[in-house]
Amino acid sequence: MKLLKLFLSLASFSFLLAQSPDFSMLNEMQQPKISIKNAVLAKVHGKTITVLDIMKKMDYAFYRNYPDLAGSEPAKCQFYMASWKHVLNEMINTQLILADAEDKELKIEDAEVRKEMESRFGPNIMLSLDQYNLTYDEAWNMLKEEMIVQRMSWFRVNSKALQKVTPENIRSAYKNYLAINPPEKKWKYQVLTIKSHNEEIAEKKADEIYQLCSLEKKSPEDLRNQLKKNSDENLTIQLSTLYTADDSELSEKYKSILSALDASSYSKPQALKRQKTSETSYRIFYLDEISTKNAASFEEKYNEIENELLQQAMDQESKNYVSKLRKYYEYDHQKIELPHNFEPFSIEQR
Incomplete structure (x- = not known):
């Protein structure tokens, strides 16, 4: 002691x-x-x-x-x-x-x-x-x-x-410490956003990109050039930067989507209908890495x-x-x- x-x-x-x-x-x-x-x-x-x-x-x-x-x-x-x-x-x-x-x-x-x-x-x-x-x-x-x-x-x-x-x-006292310091996950992810004023086009292209990403088993960065080829005047494809977030920083919706994924995998397209515009968006989440920070040991x-x-x-x-x-x-x-x-x-x- x-x-x-x-x-x-x-x-x-x-x-x-x-x-x-x-x-x-x-x-x-x-x-x-x-x-x-x-x-x-x-x-x-x-x-x-x-x-x-x-x-x-x-x-x-x-x-x-x-x-x-x-x-x-x-x-x-x-x-x-x-x-x-x-x-x-x-x-x-x-x-x-x-x-x-x-x-x-x-x-x-x-x-x-x-x-x-x-x-x-x-x-x-x-x-x-x-x-x-x-x-x-x-x-x-x-x-x-x-x-x-x-x-x-x-x-x-x-x-x-x-x-x-x-x-x-x-x-x-250590049990009390664990109760207020649970293991905390850290997520690294990117989001592919497919936008179009034509809902049918947006849905079809989102499914195509999902199949492309899943079959190629590559990160969005590796597929960036291929994704650009899919953009035209009727369709916009955006790739976010690589986000890093703790559990406390993620919305419940994002956390639910990412929790269902393995590292280096993609979610199915998630539809997002905007109320104020006719634009339809689909999001495909890519989970790059997930790590867990545990509380200090006894x-x-x-x-x-x-x-x-x-x-x-x-x-x-x-x-x-x-x-x-x-x-x-x-x-x-x-x-x-x-x-x-x-x-x-x-x-x-x-």
Whole structure:
């Protein structure tokens, strides 16, 4: 089974990066100033979270992912405004998970944190931290909290999700995949059209051409010169280009005609009487080739389906876990109600 990376949604900024606006043109703008309304946004298990706290988190994500825009105040402010509610929610959940970890006496050794510090910030840690506007202690505590959240998420979320994804579930999901992805046929065909204002002439010539095509067992292209000889002032014979169409692109009538043919064979003439003119047309269909595109096999789809089911199960288990923590630690009773239109960040022209 393909190894799925540990559940990180409670401690990552992938959502922010996916939702962030395009900042590519903002460096050329006049640099305004960011106005900040600092306030207490939440109190969780004795921990107070302020606007400045979420700014610190967002700064790290911004500098790490948009280093070329580090000096752009408009870009940073847009990032703040788009992200602060999500980051606040993450920080609340993080504090609840940390409280759970403390109750369960989960320990992260200093050596583990030190190793992660070196991996994240490189050998010259202090220089890197300056770029992210972080002190050593802030970075240490941030990484330690992330590691605790990851560890608790594995115990409380991932392990449960893994138990829910069984071979039977995967096979059932594959059957659903087959139901919405049936084999699809691809048709290559041409159409010979015989037109005349004289219905008797059109019918007779259509039968002659059908006999010619069937006896010669050649493609319409090979018979093109012979077909031209049959055209005169009372009769028009047209040969279409080679069409390629999927099942979904064919009309039911065309599909019915072509389905009755073998490759490299012709249909009997199909009469088409036009209502608005006296002209009579006959069509002869030539099926050049038919191929079938089957859905991916169970073996080809196994890992993809397994990972999708795991992600779905982890998302659900994560919601369940956080919901239980909020109830257990009575967070809703401590929740600070912010004004409906509260916006802690805005742009102020210098």
